Amino acid sequence: EKKLLMHVGPVNILDRVLYAGLKNNVGFTSQEFVEAFQFSLKKTRELFQADNTYQPFLIPGGGTSAMESVTSLLKEGEKVLVVTNGVFGDRWINIFRKYPVKVNVLSAEPGYYVEPETVEKEVKKDKYTLVTFTHVETSTGVRQPIKDSVKAVRDYVDLVVVDGVSSVGAEEVKAKDWRVDVYLTASQKALGVPPGLGILVLSERAMERLKDEKSIAGYYLDLRNWLPVMNSMENGKASYFSTPPVHTILMLSEALKIIIDEEGLESRIKRHEKVASAIRAGIEGMGLEIVAKKPEAYSNTVTGVVVKKVNAGNVLSEIVSEGVELAPGVHPKLQGKYFRIGHMGWVTENDAIVTIASIERVLNKLGEEIRLGEGIKATQLYLAK
Ligand code: PMP
Numbered sequence: 001e002k003k004l005l006m007h008v009g010p011v012n013i014l015d016r017v018l019y020a021g022l023k024n025n026v027g028f029t030s031q032e033f034v035e036a037f038q039f040s041l042k043k044t045r046e047l048f049q050a051d052n053t054y055q056p057f058l059i060p061g062g063g064t065s066a067m068e069s070v071t072s073l074l075k076e077g078e079k080v081l082v083v084t085n086g087v088f089g090d091r092w093i094n095i096f097r098k099y100p101v102k103v104n105v106l107s108a109e110p111g112y113y114v115e116p117e118t119v120e121k122e123v124k125k126d127k128y129t130l131v132t133f134t135h136v137e138t139s140t141g142v143r144q145p146i147k148d149s150v151k152a153v154r155d156y157v158d159l160v161v162v163d164g165v166s167s168v169g170a171e172e173v174k175a176k177d178w179r180v181d182v183y184l185t186a187s188q189k190a191l192g193v194p195p196g197l198g199i200l201v202l203s204e205r206a207m208e209r210l211k212d213e214k215s216i217a218g219y220y221l222d223l224r225n226w227l228p229v230m231n232s233m234e235n236g237k238a239s240y241f242s243t244p245p246v247h248t249i250l251m252l253s254e255a256l257k258i259i260i261d262e263e264g265l266e267s268r269i270k271r272h273e274k275v276a277s278a279i280r281a282g283i284e285g286m287g288l289e290i291v292a293k294k295p296e297a298y299s300n301t302v303t304g305v306v307v308k309k310v311n312a313g314n315v316l317s318e319i320v321s322e323g324v325e326l327a328p329g330v331h332p333k334l335q336g337k338y339f340r341i342g343h344m345g346w347v348t349e350n351d352a353i354v355t356i357a358s359i360e361r362v363l364n365k366l367g368e369e370i371r372l373g374e375g376i377k378a379t380q381l382y383l384a385k
Contacts, residue, residue, distance in 0.1 A: 073210070194248055
């Protein structure tokens with residue numbers, strides 16, 4: 001059955017991408033797979049606006065495996081700074097606390113981000129090996145001003161890591177120009193591929209750290225074990241450390257062909273921006289509040305919507321019968337008070353119309369006080385501009 005998945009990943013997937021993975025006879029040593037892997041590695045550099053000095057990695061798992069693999073760059077006793085605006089920023093704390101490193105945290109209230117100046121002050125005060133940022137905090141839809149944030153810390157720490165799980169493929173990302181050491185994402189978000197892959201690029205400085213035999217990393221997510229596979233695949237030769245998600249990589253390869261060679265990164269980012277703005281126009285038009293507190297913090301991929309009278313959970317179950325699936329609010333401080341609209345991947349202007357119209361009907365039915373019809377009008381007017 002047809003359903004519009006305005007979720008935070010997986011999202012609706014193009015038939016062409018899905019069909020690329022519908023193969024019954026592709027082994028991990030086959031030429032077809034090696035070529036898809038090789039192509040994906042090369043296109044991954046472009047995706048992150050990195051160059052040949054950056055090493056791309058495709059590893060099994062997703063955003064979390066990519067995050068945890070960053071432990072490959074740390075040694076016992078080193079100190080890390082986590083800059084967090086919500087649940088996924090906090091995930092770095094949960095990861096690092098499993099390892100013998102010191103963790104310090106700067107956090108913002110839901111709807112806000114930690115100001116770059118605040119981070120700058122902290123890294124000047126203390127010696128940190130590594131600092132983490134979350135480009136778009138999926139739990140609230142808040143976008144960190146990442147260029148300025150990286151700039152504020154760049155000269156004071158060894159390694160700058162950015163979680164781009166909800167940004168890569170939908171927001172401006174410039175790994176090289178901003179001198180980010182590790183930029184990471186996952187397959188199921190703005191790339192519009194099924195889940196299964198963590199995707200990273202590492203700077204020369206980050207790669208230098210992999211030469212050291214010692215790190216706090218475990219076995220499966222130690223990037224030292226994955227590096228020979230990446231090198232071999234990029235040179236067109238099969239290699240094995242642990243079985244890769246073959247079919248997801250076939251689909252990623254097709255998606256990257258569309259994203260970079262056909263749609264173009266710039267057009268893709270513009271499309272995301274337009275659809276996101278049209279959706280927010282609709283939300284404000286019907287008289288609802290957005291979780292992100294200032295327009296600079298609005299993201300191209302996720303919008304949190306605050307409800308006053310109705311339970312956010314009821315909105316989600318009710319709207320499914322309208323053919324639309326949205327994402328629950330997951331920030332513990334706003335439990336039951338908001339839901340999220342994911343607008344990423346292959347999302348279209350018409351998807352914005354359908355989403356806003358369905359939200360209006362459902363909220364009206366459930367008894368939330370909204371200006372019925374004004375949301376869809378605002379969306380339409382925005383798109384017609
Ligand atoms: N970081 C961010 C910003 C995310 O949105 C997510 C997933 N929602 C993750 C990390 C974790 O990714 P995964 O669920 O693929 O492990």
